[in-house]
Amino acid sequence: MTDTGPDCLVVHAHPDPASYSAALRDRAVAALERNGHTVAVIDLYHPGYRPAMSADEHEHYYSIGLDHPDAATAEHIRLLRSARTIVFVYPTWWSGLPAVMKGWLDRTLLPEVAFKLSPGAGGKDVVRPGLDHVTRLVGITTYGSARNEVRLLGDAGRRTITRTVRLVCARRCRTTWLGLHRLDTSTPAERSRFLEEVDATLGRL
Amino acid sequence: MNTLVVISHPKPTSLTRAAADRVLAGLARTDQEVRVLDLDRMGFDPVLRLEEVRGHLGEPEDRPDLVEHLDALRWCDRLVLVYPTWFSGQPAMLKGWFDRVWMHRVAFELPDGSARIRGTLQRIRRIDVVTSHGSSRRVNLVQGNSGRLRVNRTLRILCARTCITRWRAIYDIDNKDRAAIESWLDGLESAFSQPPRLVPALRLPWPGGPRGGP
Numbered sequence: 001m002t003d004t005g006p007d008c009l010v011v012h013a014h015p016d017p018a019s020y021s022a023a024l025r026d027r028a029v030a031a032l033e034r035n036g037h038t039v040a041v042i043d044l045y046h047p048g049y050r051p052a053m054s055a056d057e058h059e060h061y062y063s064i065g066l067d068h069p070d071a072a073t074a075e076h077i078r079l080l081r082s083a084r085t086i087v088f089v090y091p092t093w094w095s096g097l098p099a100v101m102k103g104w105l106d107r108t109l110l111p112e113v114a115f116k117l118s119p120g121a122g123g124k125d126v127v128r129p130g131l132d133h134v135t136r137l138v139g140i141t142t143y144g145s146a147r148n149e150v151r152l153l154g155d156a157g158r159r160t161i162t163r164t165v166r167l168v169c170a171r172r173c174r175t176t177w178l179g180l181h182r183l184d185t186s187t188p189a190e191r192s193r194f195l196e197e198v199d200a201t202l203g204r205l
Numbered sequence: 206m207n208t209l210v211v212i213s214h215p216k217p218t219s220l221t222r223a224a225a226d227r228v229l230a231g232l233a234r235t236d237q238e239v240r241v242l243d244l245d246r247m248g249f250d251p252v253l254r255l256e257e258v259r260g261h262l263g264e265p266e267d268r269p270d271l272v273e274h275l276d277a278l279r280w281c282d283r284l285v286l287v288y289p290t291w292f293s294g295q296p297a298m299l300k301g302w303f304d305r306v307w308m309h310r311v312a313f314e315l316p317d318g319s320a321r322i323r324g325t326l327q328r329i330r331r332i333d334v335v336t337s338h339g340s341s342r343r344v345n346l347v348q349g350n351s352g353r354l355r356v357n358r359t360l361r362i363l364c365a366r367t368c369i370t371r372w373r374a375i376y377d378i379d380n381k382d383r384a385a386i387e388s389w390l391d392g393l394e395s396a397f398s399q400p401p402r403l404v405p406a407l408r409l410p411w412p413g414g415p416r417g418g419p
Contacts, residue, residue, distance in 0.1 A: 057215075058214075094359055094360070095351075
C-alpha cells in the first residue's frame with residue numbers, strides 16, 4: 001500500500017463516450033470528489049488496451065506484477081496500491097463484465113499485487129489478500145433483464161466483484177451494489193432517478 | 206452430430222491446450238463432425254466494438270469479420286468449451302467471444318413488443334465444459350462460480366429446452382501431482398470418445414410447445 005496517490009479508483013468499460021454508462025461514471029466521480037476523495041479513472045475502451053493475457057504474461061504470471069513490462073498495466077498496478085475504494089462501472093453483457101473488464105482483472109490483479117501466495121500446511125500454497133488496504137468495493141451496472149431474471153440467472157458479474165475480487169481485499173471490506181434493470185425499456189425518469197441514486201450513495205462514501 | 210470445440214488459452218504448452226488435444230483425440234474416434242475455434246491462435250479480438258453496441262439488434266450479415274464464428278455457432282448441435290478458469294470465470298478472450306459472436310439473430314432475438322430476448326440456438330442439445338481451476342472446489346464455492354453460472358444458466362437457456370450441460374473440471378491444479386493431472390486427461394479422452402448422452406426433444410401434446418416457439 002502507498003499513501004500517495006488517489007484513494008478512489010473508478011474502472012469503466014463502455015465503447016460509447018456518449019453512453020448512459022459514461023454518464024454513470026461521471027456522476028460517480030463527481031460524487032466522490034465532492035466528498036473530498038481524490039479519484040483516478042481507468043477507461044478500458046482507451047484505444048490500444050489489450051484485454052487478453054498474452055503467452056508471455058502467462059509464462060511469467062507469478063512475478064510479472066512486480067515490474068510489469070506493459071506501461072498501461074504498470075500504471076494500473078500503481079493506482080491499485082493507493083486505492084481504498086474501487087468502483088466498477090459497466091454494462092452487464094451475458095450476465096457479466098464486458099470482456100475488456102474481465103481481462104483487466106485477469107491481467108492486473110496479479111500475484112504480488114492483488115494476492116500473495118505463501119507456503120502453508122502440508123506444502124500447499126495458501127492465497128492471502130494483497131489488496132488488504134481496499135475497504136470498499138462498489139459496482140454500478142445496467143442490466144437488460146428484469147430484477148427477477150437477473151436473480152434466476154445468478155448475477156455472475158456481481159458475484160465476480162463482490163465475492164471473487166472481494167476475497168483479495170481487506171477482511172472488513174464492504175461492498176455496495178447499484179443496478180438499473182431493464183435498461184432497454186427504461187424511461188428517462190427511471191434513468192435519471194438511478195443517476196441520483198448513484199450520486200447519493202457515492203456521495204456518502 | 207456437429208460438434209464445435211472452442212479453445213481459449215494463450216500458451217501452446219498449457220494444460221488447457223493438452224486437455225483440448227485429448228478432447229479432440231477422443232472426438233476423432235466418434236462419428237461426430239468436428240470444427241475447432243482456437244481463439245488465441247486465430248488472433249480473435251474479444252472487444253465488442255462501438256458499432257456493434259450501437260447496432261446490437263443488427264444482422265449477422267453486418268459482421269463479415271465474424272463470419273467463420275457465426276457459421277460455426279449456427280452449425281453445431283454440441284458445444285465444447287475448453288479454457289482455464291481465471292477470477293471465477295472465462296478468460297477475457299472467451300468472454301469476448303460470447304459478447305461478440307452470441308449476437309442478435311444467431312443466439313437470440315427480441316420479438317416485437319417484448320422486452321425479453323428469446324434464444325435461437327435450439328440446435329444445441331449439449332454443452333460440455335472442460336476447465337481448470339487454480340483453487341479448490343471449496344474456495345470456488347465461496348468465490349461464487351460465476352463462470353459456471355454463466356454457462357449453465359445464461360447461455361444454456363438460449364439453446365434447446367432439453368440442452369444439458371456437463372462440467373469436467375480439475376481443481377487446485379497447482380497442488381496436483383503429474384499422475385493426478387494425467388489421469389484427468391485420460392478421463393477426458395475416454396469420455397469424449399463415447400457417444401454423448403442427450404435428452405430427447407420434448408414431445409408436447411400440441412405443436413410448437415407452450416410458447417409456440419420454433
